[in-house]
């Protein structure tokens with residue numbers, strides 16, 4: 002029994018729903034109590050889908066339990082076929098139905114529906130959402146891809162794109178970006194699955210020469226199966242970031258035997274990152290958390306492409322624990338493998354990062370800790386299913402990533418500057434670029450003690466009941482510090498004094514604090 | 521609006537169709553989302569699966585990060601295989617929880633489908649834990665499972681479980697008024713004020729704090745502020761209290777009739793009653809007149825959701841001139857709905873139960889001006905060119921009483937106004 006408030010992943014049948022909802026012509030008959038239909042709203046609201054997910058729930062109730070929930074299931078499956086005429090059906094049980102031990106697969110078989118019926122074992126009490134999606138795609142590939150067949154030699158090789166699903170973080174645009182990239186390399190896309198594919202498309206999976214694994218969380222078991230059964234190699238590099246995209250291109254060229262002649266798109270990231278405006282990004286302390294794929298990609302971008310210091314690295318995807326641990330070693334830190342957001346919150350607070358890259362939860366944690374944050378991984382909320390084109394993969398993805406990571410920092414810096422300027426009379430809130438303003442005279446400039454402490458607003462108050470007082474000399478000394486770092490110096494000094502229970506801040510304290518916080 | 525309406529009208533209202541099929545509704549766990557905000561020192565611990573945790577997280581949205589007072593004890597393989605004694609596990613989870621949150625005075629163990637199917641006896645668990653933690657924290661259980669409870673029935677189950685723990689009012693006590701059903705604090709305060717002006721001292725169930733729950737006894741008269749409280753009403757009657765029958769306080773007319781039913785029970789003189797309600801009633805009528813211009817003559821279709829559908833349809837029909845063409849409710853408690861049914865336009869098609877596919881067929885055929893439905897249906901219906909109002913907002917927004925009557929109508933005006941603005 003685990004006490005849980007917030008979960009990074011839903012139960013496995015949500016993963017199956019993500020596969021079914023991404024596809025067309027596939028229907029999911031889910032043995033589940035009324036109430037489990039809440040899951041529809043993830044797709045209709047967060048992803049803003051204009052159709053209901055292709056899921057029929059049996060919605061059994063207590064009064065059905067005594068009699069025959071198996072009949073309820075059969076009726077629902079029959080009705081679903083009649084109404085939707087799908088090309089294939091998947092059947093499975095949610096956590097409650099798993100307990101009542103009806104066998105959806107066996108029951109569906111007895112109905113003799115005129116389309117393939119693929120049963121799923123979803124293990125609701127030991128597995129989670131991503132596993133459910135991966136298992137579903139694997140079962141579909143196994144069930145529909147057919148026998149291995151001869152592939153003709155082609156001028157342009159064919160690849161499948163595996164892994165994008167409904168409710169995936171930027172999956173919609175990653176498909177477009179990678180399809181463009183492959184086309185530029187001289188590769189055509191055979192089937193993209195599950196997103197956008199029909200069951201009939203899945204019967205053509207075997208025609209491709211190789212598979213591109215976009216999201217290993219979802220696609221790996223299917224890709225491994227296809228390698229064994231159809232002799233298709235698959236790509237191991239996920240093309241998120243400049244370096245990874247270049248490696249991915251090299252990998253594809255090798256697998257598909259392509260010359261290095263193609264003209265490829267470029268990215269602004271390398272120059273943006275080298276331009277002097279980005280110097281202040283150097284060594285910024287960044288904390289990274291999310292699913293395995295996006296965390297590993299973000300770590301490399303942070304390290305090699307933007308020049309951050311990684312002070313925290315972790316994932317809720319246990320399947321990626323080993324790789325994430327390896328990467329953490331590069332930074333002399335311990336990887337955080339957990340699905341408890343309270344652990345993550347604590348780790349973030351302890352690491353004192355200047356930027357957090359994470360999921361929706363880290364966004365909230367950062368808000369609470371007043372840290373800049375950008376979202377890099379599911380689970381996300383509605384604002385991370387944007388209307389505009391916003392891939393993470395490929396060269397355009399790198400542009401998007403640069404902007405979205407740096408943006409909150411710029412904001413952070415601006416805010417900081419504004420906070421400091423507030424005390425300089427020419428920056429009072431009524432000042433205007435149009436010259437003398439008609440606005441009322443500025444309010445008196447607050448004294449140091451009244452100023453909000455920028456650096457550590459929360460930690461502060463608790464440690465000492467008395468606010469440390471600045472001596473006159475120390476105040477004078479503070480004024481000598483350039484205005485753009487003065488606010489930070491004051492905040493740090495007061496924090497330093499408070500933590501040590503000092504009641505007065507002398508010139509010495511000011512420099513002790515500077516030495517303490519300096520790096 | 522019409523003052524002359526009889527308070528206990530005759531006639532049963534429209535005929536009722538019964539439907540059975542796929543249901544697209546929340547389970548009773550969802551009630552936690554608003555109940556935990558109402559009872560400020562209570563904690564709701566769901567004993568369930570990852571699905572239950574995911575449901576609450578999806579329904580609670582932002583609140584999940586406001587240090588909420590709810591959580592899920594997720595059953596895992598070890599619990600199911602009997603490797604771990606579920607009761608020992610639960611005791612230790614609760615122990616740790618209460619240690620971490622000493623501010624918690626009332627702990628609800630909330631049953632789910634999984635806990636019910638494997639027959640974890642939460643009633644016994646609550647008794648055992650109560651013996652251990654009372655009086656610091658009391659422990660009560662109820663079921664919010666989808667196999668038992670539809671959406672707002674979760675609140676009913678919660679309040680019904682509270683009733684046996686309410687203090688006993690002595691048989692000699694003066695008659696007292698209890699208002700039953702969680703209301704937004706602002707609405708509760710308005711009602712308390714109105715009753716006070718009539719000389720009636722009203723108490724509310726649930727109270728805002730665990731130690732302030734109202735007493736109950738044979739002289740208690742209670743009035744339901746929400747229509748979905750059948751089990752709670754029975755539990756109160758089992759303790760000798762008597763129910764005051766009334767329509768529900770939605771709209772100016774609904775609020776007036778509701779207040780009047782209580783006032784009559786307490787023999788409030790007519791002038792005193794009129795004086796108390798006059799300002800609020802006038803304000804409500806004024807705001808509703810404006811909404812009537814926008815909503816009059818428009819057709820409306822209700823998918824089943826909260827049991828608020830019938831009172832809402834009645835309000836919209838009588839006070840702003842809408843035409844409810846098809847109204848579904850997950851359950852219809854005839855006795856609790858008698859006053860409402862009598863006021864519902866006779867031509868309304870009324871359904872109890874759910875068959876979402878059949879309802880979708882009807883909504884497409886009737887193409888109403890507004891469809892009230894859940895979040896899983898709203899965007900797909902909008903994409904088909906229908907205007908929708910998502911139903912769950914009606915539970916999270918203060919809608920009862922005079923000063924909310926205009927806001928309530930406005931919830932239906934806004935989607936129409938939006939549709940007429942957009943040119944793309």
Ligand code: SF4
Nearest residue numbers: 036547572632633666
């Ligand atoms: S319907 Fe049952 S299993 Fe599903 S979330 Fe509600 S209580 Fe949990």
Ligand code: SF4
Nearest residue numbers: 361382383581582583
């Ligand atoms: S973004 Fe945050 S606040 Fe908004 S709904 Fe999602 S979880 Fe809630």
